[in-house]
Amino acid sequence: MKKELLKVNNLKQYFPVKGGFLGRTVNHVKAVDDITFEIYEGETLSVVGESGCGKSTTGRAILRLEEPTDGEIHFEGEDLLALNKREMREKRKDLQVIFQDPYASLNPRQTVGQILMEAMQIQKVVPRSEQRKRAIELIETVGLNKEQIDRYPHEFSGGQRQRVGIARALSVDPKLIIADEAVSALDVSIQAQVLNLLRRLQREFNLTYLFIAHDLGVVRHISDRIIVMYLGKIVEIADKKSLFENPQHPYTKALLSAIPIPDPEKKKERIVLKGDVPSPIDPPQGCRFHTRCPFATEICRTKVPELRNLDHMKEGHRAACHHIEKIHSGEMAVQS
Amino acid sequence: MVKFIVRRLLQLIPVLLGVTIIVFSLMHLTPGNPAQIIAGESATPETVAQIEKRLGLDEPIPVQFFHFVKDAATFDFGNSWRTSLPVSTELWPKFWVTLELAIYSMIFSIVFGMAAGIISAVRQYSWADVSVMLIALFGLSMPNFWLGLMLMQWFSINLGWFPPTGWGSASQILLPVITLGTSGAAVIARMTRSSMLDVISQDYIRTARAKGLKERVITYRHALKNALIPVVTVIGLQFGGLLAGAVLTESVFSINGMGKLIVDRILARDFPVVQAGILVIAVVFVFINLLVDISYKFLNKRIDMD
Amino acid sequence: MKEEIILEVSDLRTSFFDEDFEIKAVDGVSFELPKGKTLGIVGESGSGKSITALSILRLIAKNGKVVGGEILFNGKDLTKLSEREIRDIRGNDISMIFQEPMTSLNPVYTIGKQIYEALKVHQGMDKKEGDKRVVELLELVGIPSPKQRMKQYPHELSGGMRQRVMIAMALACNPKLLIADEPTTALDVTIQAQILDLINDLQEELGMSVIMITHDLGVVAETCDYVAVMYGGQVVEYQEVKELFKNPKHPYTVGLLNSMPRHDVDVDELEPIKGNVPSVRNMPKGCRFAPRCPFATELCVTELPELDRKEDGSEVRCWIYSDRWDGDPEVSVRNEERTT
Numbered sequence: 001m002k003k004e005l006l007k008v009n010n011l012k013q014y015f016p017v018k019g020g021f022l023g024r025t026v027n028h029v030k031a032v033d034d035i036t037f038e039i040y041e042g043e044t045l046s047v048v049g050e051s052g053c054g055k056s057t058t059g060r061a062i063l064r065l066e067e068p069t070d071g072e073i074h075f076e077g078e079d080l081l082a083l084n085k086r087e088m089r090e091k092r093k094d095l096q097v098i099f100q101d102p103y104a105s106l107n108p109r110q111t112v113g114q115i116l117m118e119a120m121q122i123q124k125v126v127p128r129s130e131q132r133k134r135a136i137e138l139i140e141t142v143g144l145n146k147e148q149i150d151r152y153p154h155e156f157s158g159g160q161r162q163r164v165g166i167a168r169a170l171s172v173d174p175k176l177i178i179a180d181e182a183v184s185a186l187d188v189s190i191q192a193q194v195l196n197l198l199r200r201l202q203r204e205f206n207l208t209y210l211f212i213a214h215d216l217g218v219v220r221h222i223s224d225r226i227i228v229m230y231l232g233k234i235v236e237i238a239d240k241k242s243l244f245e246n247p248q249h250p251y252t253k254a255l256l257s258a259i260p261i262p263d264p265e266k267k268k269e270r271i272v273l274k275g276d277v278p279s280p281i282d283p284p285q286g287c288r289f290h291t292r293c294p295f296a297t298e299i300c301r302t303k304v305p306e307l308r309n310l311d312h313m314k315e316g317h318r319a320a321c322h323h324i325e326k327i328h329s330g331e332m333a334v335q336s
Numbered sequence: 337m338v339k340f341i342v343r344r345l346l347q348l349i350p351v352l353l354g355v356t357i358i359v360f361s362l363m364h365l366t367p368g369n370p371a372q373i374i375a376g377e378s379a380t381p382e383t384v385a386q387i388e389k390r391l392g393l394d395e396p397i398p399v400q401f402f403h404f405v406k407d408a409a410t411f412d413f414g415n416s417w418r419t420s421l422p423v424s425t426e427l428w429p430k431f432w433v434t435l436e437l438a439i440y441s442m443i444f445s446i447v448f449g450m451a452a453g454i455i456s457a458v459r460q461y462s463w464a465d466v467s468v469m470l471i472a473l474f475g476l477s478m479p480n481f482w483l484g485l486m487l488m489q490w491f492s493i494n495l496g497w498f499p500p501t502g503w504g505s506a507s508q509i510l511l512p513v514i515t516l517g518t519s520g521a522a523v524i525a526r527m528t529r530s531s532m533l534d535v536i537s538q539d540y541i542r543t544a545r546a547k548g549l550k551e552r553v554i555t556y557r558h559a560l561k562n563a564l565i566p567v568v569t570v571i572g573l574q575f576g577g578l579l580a581g582a583v584l585t586e587s588v589f590s591i592n593g594m595g596k597l598i599v600d601r602i603l604a605r606d607f608p609v610v611q612a613g614i615l616v617i618a619v620v621f622v623f624i625n626l627l628v629d630i631s632y633k634f635l636n637k638r639i640d641m642d
Numbered sequence: 643m644k645e646e647i648i649l650e651v652s653d654l655r656t657s658f659f660d661e662d663f664e665i666k667a668v669d670g671v672s673f674e675l676p677k678g679k680t681l682g683i684v685g686e687s688g689s690g691k692s693i694t695a696l697s698i699l700r701l702i703a704k705n706g707k708v709v710g711g712e713i714l715f716n717g718k719d720l721t722k723l724s725e726r727e728i729r730d731i732r733g734n735d736i737s738m739i740f741q742e743p744m745t746s747l748n749p750v751y752t753i754g755k756q757i758y759e760a761l762k763v764h765q766g767m768d769k770k771e772g773d774k775r776v777v778e779l780l781e782l783v784g785i786p787s788p789k790q791r792m793k794q795y796p797h798e799l800s801g802g803m804r805q806r807v808m809i810a811m812a813l814a815c816n817p818k819l820l821i822a823d824e825p826t827t828a829l830d831v832t833i834q835a836q837i838l839d840l841i842n843d844l845q846e847e848l849g850m851s852v853i854m855i856t857h858d859l860g861v862v863a864e865t866c867d868y869v870a871v872m873y874g875g876q877v878v879e880y881q882e883v884k885e886l887f888k889n890p891k892h893p894y895t896v897g898l899l900n901s902m903p904r905h906d907v908d909v910d911e912l913e914p915i916k917g918n919v920p921s922v923r924n925m926p927k928g929c930r931f932a933p934r935c936p937f938a939t940e941l942c943v944t945e946l947p948e949l950d951r952k953e954d955g956s957e958v959r960c961w962i963y964s965d966r967w968d969g970d971p972e973v974s975v976r977n978e979e980r981t982t
Binding site: 050051157159160187188189190191192193195196199214215216217218219220221222244254255256257258259260261262263264265266270272273276277 | 686687800802803830831832833834835836838839857858859860861862863864865883884887888897898899900901902903904905906908909911912913914915916918919
């Protein structure tokens with residue numbers, strides 16, 4: 001039986017757009033607009049999408065780095081949005097984050113050891129006398145050398161710094177780690193090291209990951225389930241196999257077909273989307289993807305599609321498109 | 337663009353109102369009764385009261401303020417307490433002298449500052465760059481009254497090339513303009529240099545080079561226009577300092593300008609003249625800033641029109 | 643059939659000078675590009691791939707210098723040209739587009755003016771003729787309503803649109819060679835697909851040769867005919883693209899392919915390359931890859947191998963393929979059983 005660790009209900013995150021003569025709020029960026037999903041204990045749930053789809057905003061809202069506009073976030077049954085500042089700070093022990101640029105989030109004047117011990121001190125997870133010992137353990141766990149504990153962040157390479165970031169996240173024994181583009185800035189050979197490390201740590205410490213990324217190769221490698229977002233909405237949610245082998249939403253299909261495959265002999269059909277992603281200020285009515293969708297009809301322009309599961313889809317696989325049936329049956333096809 | 341200017345003009349209203357309040361309160365915050373000062377130490381209380389009534393000083397302060405604003409809006413600042421002449425008659429000729437001095441100095445600062453800054457940036461670390469930056473540092477650290485005195489000593493007294501005082505002829509104008517304009521030129525030179533260096537390392541300069549353009553075209557067409565954006569801001573700020581510096585420069589060269597007038601009348605407690613002088617300076621400053629904003633906008637297409 | 647070679651780079655060396663210290667950013671790069679084909683230069687950060695590209699047009703920063711080697715473009719050595727002569731080639735015979743479309747256009751001029759500039763300097767076109775050509779070019783790169791767009795400033799366009807503008811500018815004078823330095827790295831994947839398609843279509847239409855610099859093996863596989871793999875400032879392998887993916891020779895190439903998570907197939911465990919990319923300030927003495935190579939021997943650590951041409955036209959810089967190899971004679975770099 002899968003246990004729900006985090007449940008997000010109808011989350012909305014609007015950012016005001018100031019303007020006009022007196023700097024009034026004239027509009028909102030609907031960065032995340034009414035999304036609902038859950039994360040099960042021990043799994044890796046990935047959120048993918050292109051820039052501006054709201055994936056990072058979702059992560060930040062869960063951590064309450066920005067206060068959500070509306071919605072509920074339940075962590076182990078407790079509503080995080082109902083917590084006051086102090087309670088939330090304590091809760092951060094269970095919810096840790098790893099950012100894309102570890103350098104920006106590591107104090108340059110602290111050694112790695114100090115960084116780790118400070119994190120432990122704030123959350124009081126280990127008695128002071130054992131902190132250094134624990135820091136050394138962590139350093140070795142993430143594949144660094146214990147001699148490196150007294151070095152400063154600038155003495156490390158990008159990949160090593162990301163390992164330090166991971167060690168810091170681990171130092172407080174979290175339950176959920178939100179990895180926001182955690183491997184995006186790394187070179188392929190280093191990225192693979194860090195991905196393998198993340199998988200190993202998940203097994204060892206029974207961690208749950210919310211993995212935010214734009215690289216579908218990385219996502220396929222690390223995820224159990226995947227959410228695809230477009231302009232603040234979830235367009236498809238599925239287990240990994242279904243998403244990659246049986247994608248239902250036209251956007252997911254286009255996204256998958258757009259990625260270059262490192263195999264020159266593999267010819268494939270590509271759905272090239274026209275135009276750019278519209279602005280999240282005043283997003284399109286109805287289905288937000290309709291301006292670029294090759295299948296869009298009248299209903300798409302007026303009615304917001306719900307996430308649906310149909311017979312030909314696996315349990316838990318849902319997509320938000322009015323035309324799933326017709327596209328599946330081949331009645332609707334892309335003319336090339 | 338027109339909409340932008342109109343909006344900026346509307347935004348000036350509260351600023352000018354604020355300036356007026358400050359200028360107006362000057363008189364009421366300074367110790368001593370003006371009527372007493374006008375009447376003289378030995379005047380009887382009756383005489384003082386009479387003067388108070390004549391000047392409207394017996395009315396409540398908000399009413400006085402209202403009158404002040406109403407009159408100021410029509411450039412009527414009353415009569416000088418010292419000479420009894422209308423303030424505007426006293427002020428305008430001197431205002432033009434000061435404005436001339438400021439504008440010439442500004443032009444001096446801009447021309448020499450930008451030229452020096454560009455040379456410095458294009459030939460970074462060359463002897464030209466090093467000497468320009470040294471001179472700029474020198475110009476920046478030297479108080480302008482001292483520079484004025486030195487220039488006067490050398491060129492007027494020792495060499496006899498220029499008249500040491502006065503205002504009007506080209507030879508009289510040169511030394512005060514250098515005195516007042518040097519620090520501005522130094523600031524502008526340094527700003528132009530660092531801004532140019534910053535722009536030269538931008539990606540679009542590489543694009544321009546990849547297009548096959550000549551270095552000269554790249555420097556003047558592609559780099560300079562971008563580099564000017566922060567320089568224009570600095571020029572605007574400089575102008576405020578220039579008006580203040582004009583007071584000292586006028587004193588050094590005995591130029592009969594507004595700075596000198598204001599200093600004299602502060603000592604004489606001739607408030608209508610002082611108030612009018614400061615108000616005029618503030619208004620000029622605010623409008624110069626508006627001009628800067630507009631040219632800034634013109635240079636930088638990324639600032640939103642609305 | 644012997645193909646006509648449009649660009650031949652041999653033993654290119656570019657260094658940067660920091661005080662008295664010489665940083666050898668490019669240290670022995672050789673490749674050739676047949677006319678009308680696409681060459682991919684692939685490598686990770688610090689491999690010297692972008693500096694190689696900039697060296698071709700001599701666009702490297704002031705403290706950098708091409709210190710050795712030849713760059714033959716249609717038989718002419720670009721390193722020996724005067725400043726004037728190279729300027730006539732830039733944007734005319736050889737054009738370049740860059741990684742950051744957001745910052746590569748001058749913010750204070752309209753895009754039309756920026757494209758026109760190239761036409762004016764190389765073809766002496768007047769404004770009227772130029773405007774007509776600008777509209778043509780914008781149409782060619784798929785920008786809708788080009789007459790209006792040409793009057794817009796860069797900030798009014800999206801990243802994808804700006805990259806199209808960069809391409810239009812690069813194509814203005816019908817270049818024979820287009821150098822694309824990570825042209826899609828800053829773009830979203832659906833926009834990347836649009837831009838790569840555009841470059842491919844234009845190449846066919848105009849018969850250009852293309853150098854595609856990228857870190858993404860997927861982009862290489864989809865767009866290139868030949869590939870040069872770079873590591874530590876050197877080319878370590880040069881092959882025809884299908885061969886490279888089917889039969890990679892250099893252990894680094896193999897490592898790259900094994901590190902790459904793929905979206906089209908499931909990979910159980912990635913096989914990363916151990917260790918870190920060496921610093922340009924402190925390059926290993928022997929083979930640059932030796933400290934990270936699972937096969938490295940004493941020879942690899944002490945002596946730098948040459949980039950050797952094989953009979954099939956491929957080139958590889960590795961001792962394993964030489965007579966002097968001192969390790970296991972049966973070694974196979976593609977050993978599937980290898981664990982890390």
